[in-house]
Amino acid sequence: MSKNNKAAPPETVDEPSVDTIKKPSTLPDAQLLETTTDDIDQPSSVILPQQELKISSDLAQDIINKLAVLSELEYELERTETAKSLNNMSVRSLDKLVKKARNELNSETSESLVVDTEPHAEPVLDIASIVSLIYQILEDHIACTDAVKVAATLWILMTWFIPAAHILPIAWINAPEKRCGKSTLLTLMSRMSKRSLSTSNITGPALFRCIETYKPTLFIDEIDTFINDSENIRGVMNAGHSLENAYIIRCVGDDNEPLAFNVFGAKAISGIGKIPGTLIDRSIPMTLRRKMKSETKKRVRDLPVDITNTIQSKLARWSDDNLMVIKAAKPVLPLYINDRAQDNWEILLKIAMILGDDWLEKAHNACIEISGIESDEPSLSEQLLADIQTVFDLHETDRLLSKHLLAGLCKDPEMIWSTLNHGKPITLHQIAKRLSEFSISSKCMRALDSYGKEVRGRGYDINDFQDAFSRYLS
Structure with a gap:
């Protein structure tokens, strides 16, 4: 286009030819409701x-x-x-x-692992005859001392009075050899106790979950086959002894959330030989013996179920009616046993006190006899103290060098120290470590050797032992 050419003006458009932009119509609310539908037929x-x-x-x-x-x-x-x-x-x-x-x-x-006993319909006025029947059943089936039968009878009753106890002693059924009736006694006790749950093996997690969920009276047979290798089980058993320390913390679930589990409950265990010292300290030992050939004992399988079911039913009713009476009882505890033994026997003596003077006397005598047997077995550290006292007495001196004390301990063949470490003698370090538990330590000193010659070195002064001797050997 040339510079001189001008652009033509746009053509004029007639207004009527342009379509009018219409405003959308609005339906009334009523009409809107009628025409609107929900096409979702099924809700979530x-x-x-x-x-x-x-x-x-x-x-x-x-x-x-x-x-x-x-x-x-x-x-x-x-x-x-x-x-x-x-x-x-x-x-x-x-x-x-x-x-x-x-x-x-x-x-x-799911089906529960324990069974709740229906209480007897009528109040139990003949509880003395029921307790005597329990004792007689134990007498008919088990070869043991009278003290063990009394302790086992009262322990069975204890399982029906858990809310009345602050301490629940473990029933430790033991024997020196096989075929002494450990499993038999465990079975008899389980058939007359409350909410019994029996097993021959259990893991730590299963143990605390069972106690938390079912609140059973737990009966564990052959515990000597696995207890020494399971710190977890020992911890749960120890915690379940006292109401004040009844909770353990475990991480559970996919998120490892820490939760508290209540493991306070009655437990009976059986096995041959030793169990950890912490469990012994929380137990009432029930030591059995093998029956003589002249002795005749009945078989558990011949004991009618109706008899033990009736015992459970009557104990359920009697415990319901006498819970507060047992809880309020204040028996006099034997002075000749240690504090832990007194704690273990307190609930049994409470029950015996309500049963009458005859049973209270039996329980008192059984407590002294069984706890006396238990106290005759000192710990390794207590035995070391006693043997050190003997070595000082034999040397007739107040000071001993460490090496001379070690020689004196290992010289006596009746002492255990010459073969303590799998046939090898105890070491100076082990002696020092055990004595440190009593706040006793070696120090530099002058002392006499076996020839009466004065020597210098690290050793022990008998005056440093006097407090421990008084507290643990008297």
């Missing part, structure tokens, strides 16, 4: 509340319970949206709550 299997509403705990629990019965696939399809509807709960928190609801549902539908 979980009823989701409106987002703007605050969810109550009862409604939330109801929704969680519904989720707990869904299949795994159904739950996966619902979990995210449901968590949002529950006040924007995290999916992780919802998973934990649903899992807990499922566990509770499973525990309600």
Whole structure:
């Protein structure tokens, strides 16, 4: 286009030829309701509340319970949206709550490992005859001392009075050899105790979960085959001895969440030989002996179930009626036993006190006899103290060098120190470590050797032992 040419003006358009832009019409509310339809035929299997509403705990629990019965696939399809509807709960928190609801549902539908005894319909006015029957059953089946039968009888009654006790002694059924009736006594006691649960082996996690869930009277046979190798089981057994220290903490679940488990409960164990000292200290030892060929004992399988069921039923009723009486009882504890033994026997003496003077006297005598046997076996450290005192007396001196003390301990063949370490002698370091438990340590000194010559070195002064001698050997 040349510079001189001008652009032609645009053609004029007539207004009527332009389409009018129409405003959309608005339907009345009534007509809108009639023409609007919801094309969602089926709602979610979980009823989701409106987002703007605050969810109550009862409604939330109801929704969680519904989720707990869904299949795994159904739950996966619902979990995210449901968590949002529950006040924007995290999916992780919802998973934990649903899992807990499922566990509770499973525990309600699964068969319990223990059986609750129906209490006798009438009050038990002849409790003396029931206790005498228990004692006679033990007499008919077990070869043991009268003290053991008394202790076992009272321990069976104790299982029906757990709420009245602050200390629950372990019944430690032991024997020097096989075929002495350990399993037989364990079985008899389980058939007359409350909520009995018997096993020949158990793991640490199973142990504390069973106690927490079922509150059983636990009977563990052949515990000597695994207890020394399981620190976890020992810890649970020790904790379950005292009401004041009845809780253990364990991490459980996929998230390793720490939870407290109550392991306070009655436990009876049987085995041959030694068990850890901490368990012995919390136990009432019931030592059995093999019957003589001239002795005749009945078989447990011949004991009618009706008899033991009746005993359980009457003990259930008597314990219900006399719980507060047992709890309030204040028996005089024997002065000749140590504090731990007094704690172990207190609940048994409470029960004996309510049974009458005859049983209280029997319990008192059994306590002294059994605890006396127990006290005759000092710990290794106490034995070391006693033997050191002997070595000082033999040398007739107040000071001994460490090497001379070691020689004196290992010289006597009746002492255990020459073969302590798998056939090898105890070491100076081991002596020092055990004596440190009593706040006794070696020091530089002058002393006389076996020839009466004065020598110098590290050793021990008998004056440093006097407090320990008084406390642990008297």
